[in-house]
Amino acid sequence: MQAGAAKEPLTGNMDQTTQYKPVFVGERRQQLDDVFKHYPNKQAALLPALWIAQDEQGWISEATMAEVAEVLDLTAAYVKGVVTFYTMYHEHPVGEHFIQVCTTSPCNVCGAEGVVEAFLKHTGCGELGATSPDGKYTVIEVECLGACGFVTPVLIDNDFHDSVTVEKVPELLARYR
Amino acid sequence: MGYPHKPHPKETVLLSEYFGDAEARTYDGWIKRGGYKALEKALSMDRAAIIDEVKESGLRGRGGAGFPAGVKWNFMPKEPTGPHYLCCNADESEPGTFKDREILRWTPHALIEGCAITQYAIQAEVCYIYIRGEFTEAIGVMERALAEAYERGVLGGNAMGTGKRIDMYVHRGAGAYICGEETALMNSIEGKRGNPRIKPPFPAARGLFGRPTTINNVETLASVAHIISRGSQWYKSLSLNNPRSTGTKLFSVCGQVKKPGNYEVVMGFPLKDLIYDLCGGMNDGRTLKACIPGGSSVPILNREETEACLLDYEGCQEVGTMLGSGGVIVLDDSADMVYQIMRLAHFYAHESCAQCTQCREGTGWTTRILRRILAGEGEMKDLDLLLDLADHMTGRTICPLADSCAAPVVSGINKFRGEFEAYIKGEKPATLAAV
Numbered sequence: 001m002q003a004g005a006a007k008e009p010l011t012g013n014m015d016q017t018t019q020y021k022p023v024f025v026g027e028r029r030q031q032l033d034d035v036f037k038h039y040p041n042k043q044a045a046l047l048p049a050l051w052i053a054q055d056e057q058g059w060i061s062e063a064t065m066a067e068v069a070e071v072l073d074l075t076a077a078y079v080k081g082v083v084t085f086y087t088m089y090h091e092h093p094v095g096e097h098f099i100q101v102c103t104t105s106p107c108n109v110c111g112a113e114g115v116v117e118a119f120l121k122h123t124g125c126g127e128l129g130a131t132s133p134d135g136k137y138t139v140i141e142v143e144c145l146g147a148c149g150f151v152t153p154v155l156i157d158n159d160f161h162d163s164v165t166v167e168k169v170p171e172l173l174a175r176y177r
Numbered sequence: 178m179g180y181p182h183k184p185h186p187k188e189t190v191l192l193s194e195y196f197g198d199a200e201a202r203t204y205d206g207w208i209k210r211g212g213y214k215a216l217e218k219a220l221s222m223d224r225a226a227i228i229d230e231v232k233e234s235g236l237r238g239r240g241g242a243g244f245p246a247g248v249k250w251n252f253m254p255k256e257p258t259g260p261h262y263l264c265c266n267a268d269e270s271e272p273g274t275f276k277d278r279e280i281l282r283w284t285p286h287a288l289i290e291g292c293a294i295t296q297y298a299i300q301a302e303v304c305y306i307y308i309r310g311e312f313t314e315a316i317g318v319m320e321r322a323l324a325e326a327y328e329r330g331v332l333g334g335n336a337m338g339t340g341k342r343i344d345m346y347v348h349r350g351a352g353a354y355i356c357g358e359e360t361a362l363m364n365s366i367e368g369k370r371g372n373p374r375i376k377p378p379f380p381a382a383r384g385l386f387g388r389p390t391t392i393n394n395v396e397t398l399a400s401v402a403h404i405i406s407r408g409s410q411w412y413k414s415l416s417l418n419n420p421r422s423t424g425t426k427l428f429s430v431c432g433q434v435k436k437p438g439n440y441e442v443v444m445g446f447p448l449k450d451l452i453y454d455l456c457g458g459m460n461d462g463r464t465l466k467a468c469i470p471g472g473s474s475v476p477i478l479n480r481e482e483t484e485a486c487l488l489d490y491e492g493c494q495e496v497g498t499m500l501g502s503g504g505v506i507v508l509d510d511s512a513d514m515v516y517q518i519m520r521l522a523h524f525y526a527h528e529s530c531a532q533c534t535q536c537r538e539g540t541g542w543t544t545r546i547l548r549r550i551l552a553g554e555g556e557m558k559d560l561d562l563l564l565d566l567a568d569h570m571t572g573r574t575i576c577p578l579a580d581s582c583a584a585p586v587v588s589g590i591n592k593f594r595g596e597f598e599a600y601i602k603g604e605k606p607a608t609l610a611a612v
Contacts, residue, residue, distance in 0.1 A: 046368030
């Protein structure tokens, strides 16, 4: 696919009435070209390419997978296989702020489940994985965030927060309006 | 854990000396603290001499397996027929472990220095630092430090003015515990699903992109510069009477203890002193029930074993567990062992790559049986079933993830059987809704 060329909607279950807006044009294309220099082949740039795409579009749609496949000379099915292996790529749109709360044993034993409940309550998400009615938040439980001495660690978008307690949840959320 | 880090008098700070010191993150700050002198020295040494020095120091892998680092490097071909690679394993995901995160966040140049020395020794022009996707802050710090290292001529085509090429890149993971397993890590860098590979061939023969590769943990690589500057004999002297476990080790202490955090002590340090002294002991009114000393994949210790355990590779083996990654999970008398073991099994079920049947089915089955017991619907024969399952999950798969799920289950049932039976007999009310 040539950067800037007119695009036909790519395959996938996207809404066919909307023109797909490609990721890898202009600066994003440049970013990917820089990534290529780190590896001896294009396939190795798959994880970084998916990160760039998710950064741009908020999630990885089937159309995005098809574009990534084309740019890296892979098949869309192969790309989907990789996307579905890793938990951090969103296969569905998520809220404006994506909240990941660690509940693995060391956090669990120190009260992480209470922190999850507080997030569900104060965001209005109601249940894990669901997006709040205002589209602002999605809350999920995540396995070990690697900060077990700072319970409870919470990742909001790209910001890592240590030592979150039930009491601190409303104040923390106020920073993500 | 507060910063700046004020070490306890019983700590021996080598790797953690600058934790909390923001200036140490910069190139100039690192130089001011004596940084990059070891790299300069190494680049003037014979490659074989560096490998011998590290071998002699007794440095063993800090990621979990404890394999001697110098011996691993020595497996690399001496006369390259093409590229060699170094992978720095910064996919720290073992529950209970959070030491590499601090090295990445606070002393990125210490890691760059260790990687560069290692690259020179094993003739790898390229090193990938594989950082788990969730470590957003660490990735940012590491990327800034790498950009500075390139700018100041530490890395690149004329590294340290020697005319040698040393390149280093961050590769961001995307959420998969299994990518901390070295062959899965290589697949992940290659743009594949993180499925572990069958060994042999071992990475030193056919690794990343089919080329000879060495994979070392962050803490292992960060220790290398100290060995080069101060010598193997000095490093070996950092040991409490056990020549097979040398140097200092970072222990991440978490769970139900007064002052969780990272503590750096000499190998052989008593676990009870770490918990009762350095960490300020148990929370008020609580007593120690159990401890998992090496990250969640190692067998659980009861109180007596914990108090007898010496923190080095052999000391942990003596009480029937492993030093692992040094992630110490402390549980007090209020902890529900059945629930916590279920939570660990759930973790492994979630993280299984699903290649091997024993692991894919075994981790899920184990979790479901434990949930059944917690829901008050267990039977006595379930305990035998769990042990039988664990037996089929140990030593029978491509990688040790299934073994890691079995370890807490087997040790948990053997040492805390009464807690399981209390749920089964209905002496303890169910904590989970029936399914």
